[in-house]
Structures are given as structure tokens and as C-alpha cells.
Amino acid sequence: AAKLDAFDNHERVWHGRDEERGLNAIVAIHNTVLGPGLGGTRVWPHETFEAGLTDVLRLSRGMTFKSAVAGMDFGGGKALIIANSKTDKTPALLEAYAEMLMALNGQYFTGEDVGFTVADADFLRKRTPNVTGTTVGGSGNPSPVTAHGVFLGIKAALKHRGIATLDGVHVAVQGLGSVGWTLCQKLHAEGARLSVTDIDAARMEEAQKVFKATPVALDAILKVEADVFAPCALGGVLSAENIPMLGAKIVAGAANNPLVRHEDARLMMERGVLYAPDYVINAGGLLNVAAELAPGGYDREATMAKVAKIPETLADIFARAEAQKRPTNDIAAELAFERINAARRD
Ligand code: NAI
CATH class of the missing domain: 3.40.50.720 (NAD(P)-binding Rossmann-like Domain)
Structure with missing residues (x-):
């Protein structure tokens, strides 16, 4: 348990707030020893900020473990936009979120999660390179x-x-x-x-x-x-x-x-x-989106070979x-x- 605790501290946690455009987002980077933080953006209407924070911290920690066990050169990171994905996810909100991602200077790469779709990833990709799971030269839905x-x-x-x-x-x-x-x-x-x-x-x-x-x-x-x-x-x-x-x-x-x-x-x-x-x-989805960031670009066959190692x-x-x-x-x-x-x- 002592060893587990050594990984509990997150390296960085950002809170992005833009009231005019409705953004209330948290980006949590857990561990970047193996590489930059990689993990999806969740859009979920948590009732309190604390509930959202707990959720995103646990998820970003999980990404560290997921990348490490799957043999990937990425660290753990995850984002949460506290909002209802059906009613609040406006272009203005996503614009504000894209600006937040840009400000993080490539320390964090994102992609799909609950409430965050391929269309959203495509929208962000036009504004920041730090997005995977896009159809714009990417691998699409993981x-x-x-x-x-x-x-x-x-x-x-x-x-x-x-x-x-x-x-x-x-x-x-x-x-x-x-x-x-x-x-x-x-x-x-x-x-x-x-x-x-x-x-x-x-x-x-x-x-x-x-x-x-x-x-x-x-x-x-x-x-x-x-x-x-x-x-x-x-x-x-x-x-x-x-x-x-x-x-x-x-x-x-x-x-x-x-x-x-x-x-x-x-x-x-x-x-x-x-x-x-x-x-x-x-880990299949993560392996798929991470493949987009490989030097030669996305290779479906190589990715599926890695997924075949999960069992x-x-x-x-x-x-x-x-x-x-x-x-x-x-x-x-x-x-x-x-x-x-x-x-x-x-
Ligand atoms: P999704 O949002 O497409 O599907 C979730 C489904 O669960 C929805 O149909 C929803 O109506 C239903 N649901 C919500 N609360 C429920 C409840 N209390 N009881 C029964 N059903 C309920 O999400 P997705 O992408 O299918 O992901 C599912 C899970 O897998 C999530 O926990 C996600 O974090 C995880 N995951 C997804 C990955 C992906 O590639 N999409 C990758 C790794 C993990």
C-alpha cells in the first residue's frame, strides 16, 4: 500500500474557468515519467466541484496505470468539463476548452470519453494539435x-x-x-x-x-x-x-x-x-488514439496487434x-x- 501511495500525488491539476462561455474544466496530469499525459475528456454534470475533482483525479491516475501496463510511452492525464453534454456543450464552450488545452503546451493530449464525441474531437482538432481520436487524419472513434x-x-x-x-x-x-x-x-x-x-x-x-x-x-x-x-x-x-x-x-x-x-x-x-x-x-481505445501520435502516424494493423496482447x-x-x-x-x-x-x- 505504501508503494501505491507514492503514485497518488498528481503532478499538476489545472482548473479552467470561463463564465461567459460556460467552461468549468479540470485537467489533471497524474504522472509523466513515461511521457506526456494522455487521456480523454469527460463531460458530466457533477453536482459539486469536489465530486468532479474526485472523479477526474481517479481517472487520470488510472490512465498512468493503463499506459504503463499497455507498454505505452505516455503518462496519465484526464480532463473533466463539468457540464451536461446534451444541453451545455456549445461551440463557445469548446472554443474556451481548446484555448485551455493550448495553454498547457503539449503536456496533455486528450480524446473521447463519456459525453465527448468524435465530432467534439474534430472541432477541437481544428484549434489545437493536442487532440486524438479525430477523423481529421486520425483514427476516429476509439x-x-x-x-x-x-x-x-x-x-x-x-x-x-x-x-x-x-x-x-x-x-x-x-x-x-x-x-x-x-x-x-x-x-x-x-x-x-x-x-x-x-x-x-x-x-x-x-x-x-x-x-x-x-x-x-x-x-x-x-x-x-x-x-x-x-x-x-x-x-x-x-x-x-x-x-x-x-x-x-x-x-x-x-x-x-x-x-x-x-x-x-x-x-x-x-x-x-x-x-x-x-x-x-x-486499454484498446487508448492504444488506438495513442497510435495517432506515433512518428509515422496511425497504423491500424500495428495497433490491433497491440490490442491482441490484452488477453x-x-x-x-x-x-x-x-x-x-x-x-x-x-x-x-x-x-x-x-x-x-x-x-x-x-
Ligand atoms: P457511453 O456514454 O457511450 O455509454 C454509457 C452507457 O451507460 C450509456 O448508454 C448510458 O445510458 C448508460 N448508463 C449510464 N448510467 C447508467 C446506469 N446507472 N446503469 C446502467 N446504464 C447506465 O460511454 P462509453 O464510451 O461506452 O464508455 C463506457 C465506459 O467505459 C465508461 O466508464 C468509460 O469511461 C469506459 N471506457 C470507455 C472507453 C472508450 O473507448 N469509449 C475506453 C476506456 C474506458
Whole structure:
């Protein structure tokens, strides 16, 4: 735990405020030992500034781990615009945000996250080079690549449990957004049985039609006795209170920070639940956007080869965790520390 704490301090946190244009943004750079901060911009109407700050600090810290474990030369960073993406995200607000990014002088590169779309990235790209995930000479929407990595990760977890095929495997998916929907497509195509939930009723209806998915109430998805629970909505969905109610024996999904507290992964381990650490299984999108910043530009084939390593990394983490009787997220953090500490010594 002492080692974990050593990475808790963020290098820099900026607060950008432009009342006239409606901008209230935080850019958090957690750690740049491996390279400049890279991580998406979230647009979410947090009720208080403190709630937003907590969210963005946790997310930017997670990006440090994600880049390190995926073998990338980037550090951890994340941004939050405290606003409702449907009603407040005006061109004026995005203009003000682009100016904030420019003022950061390339210490932080951004891209898509919840509430921040490819169209927004394209809008920013015309104003600042510090944006990825654009269609303007870039790689576009990272979500399908994230979904592909999660899909491969679910298969790796099943394989670890001796299940070789998705045929007839039951997956409970929380959140049918960009990643969750594509994940459902892939799972359905290989014969998985789906239970789904989303706050968006239209998405639920569509999933019933397209995937013959079973709709589940929001607060019931965790209890579904599925083979896999795939959290693909927001973070903070697993806690000491509800882990005892988990119906699935594997937790593997896209959501960042699904655990309220890192330490609670131990409770999952004790229940015999195999947990695929978030930043390992959901690194596909980051690998995809980072490829845009490579010297030769975006190379899809090389990127997908890196995404194909996600299940290998997970298999290694699962094996080490089992051998050492430790939670999988401790092992994943250790992998990240090894890389960052080695770079520090260079
Ligand atoms: P999204 O915004 O497209 O989808 C989220 C979905 O979850 C929406 O359909 C929303 O209605 C639903 N939702 C929200 N609250 C819910 C709740 N309480 N219960 C059930 N459903 C709820 O977001 P996206 O891009 O699909 O991302 C999903 C998660 O994966 C997020 O946590 C994100 O940070 C993470 N992630 C996404 C990556 C990407 O490439 N898009 C990359 C890495 C992580």
C-alpha cells in the first residue's frame, strides 16, 4: 500500500474557468515519467466541484496505470468539463476548452470519453494539435477498439476458468453505450446469452430486438447469475456493500474505476470472483488514439496487434494472482510500477 501511495500525488491539476462561455474544466496530469499525459475528456454534470475533482483525479491516475501496463510511452492525464453534454456543450464552450488545452503546451493530449464525441474531437482538432481520436487524419472513434479488447479480455477470463467458447455463456452487460453496444454485438455473434440494463429505455428495447437480450432493472444487473458481469456504464458500481450480492463469477468490462475502493477487489477474490482489472482490459481505445501520435502516424494493423496482447497480459495477471493468492488489481498495479520505476532509474 505504501508503494501505491507514492503514485497518488498528481503532478499538476489545472482548473479552467470561463463564465461567459460556460467552461468549468479540470485537467489533471497524474504522472509523466513515461511521457506526456494522455487521456480523454469527460463531460458530466457533477453536482459539486469536489465530486468532479474526485472523479477526474481517479481517472487520470488510472490512465498512468493503463499506459504503463499497455507498454505505452505516455503518462496519465484526464480532463473533466463539468457540464451536461446534451444541453451545455456549445461551440463557445469548446472554443474556451481548446484555448485551455493550448495553454498547457503539449503536456496533455486528450480524446473521447463519456459525453465527448468524435465530432467534439474534430472541432477541437481544428484549434489545437493536442487532440486524438479525430477523423481529421486520425483514427476516429476509439470505442469499437475498446470493445474489441474487452471482448478478448472476457474470453481470456473464461479460458482461465476452463471455458473455451462463448457459445451459451451468459453475460450481464451494464450500459449499452458506445462500448457496451459493440461488445454485445461481438458476444451475440459468438453465441453468448445476454442480460442487459441501461438508463436509456430505447437502447434496452433495441437490445431485446437485436440481440434477444433479457432486460434487467438497473439495480438488479449485479445480482444476475451470469457467467460474466461486464460493467460498461460509469465507475463506482462495485463496493463492499454489493460485492456479496454479485451473481457472476467473472467481472470483466469497460468501465473505468468500477470499484469504489481498490482494496475491495480482495472481497471479490474471497468470493471466487475473477476480476479483470479495468485499465488492463479497457486499454484498446487508448492504444488506438495513442497510435495517432506515433512518428509515422496511425497504423491500424500495428495497433490491433497491440490490442491482441490484452488477453495475454490478463492471462499473466490471472496466473500470478492465483499463484500468489493476491487480488488481480494488485498484480496489475505492480506491473505498472515495475515499468514506471524502471523508467525513473534510466
Ligand atoms: P457511453 O456514454 O457511450 O455509454 C454509457 C452507457 O451507460 C450509456 O448508454 C448510458 O445510458 C448508460 N448508463 C449510464 N448510467 C447508467 C446506469 N446507472 N446503469 C446502467 N446504464 C447506465 O460511454 P462509453 O464510451 O461506452 O464508455 C463506457 C465506459 O467505459 C465508461 O466508464 C468509460 O469511461 C469506459 N471506457 C470507455 C472507453 C472508450 O473507448 N469509449 C475506453 C476506456 C474506458
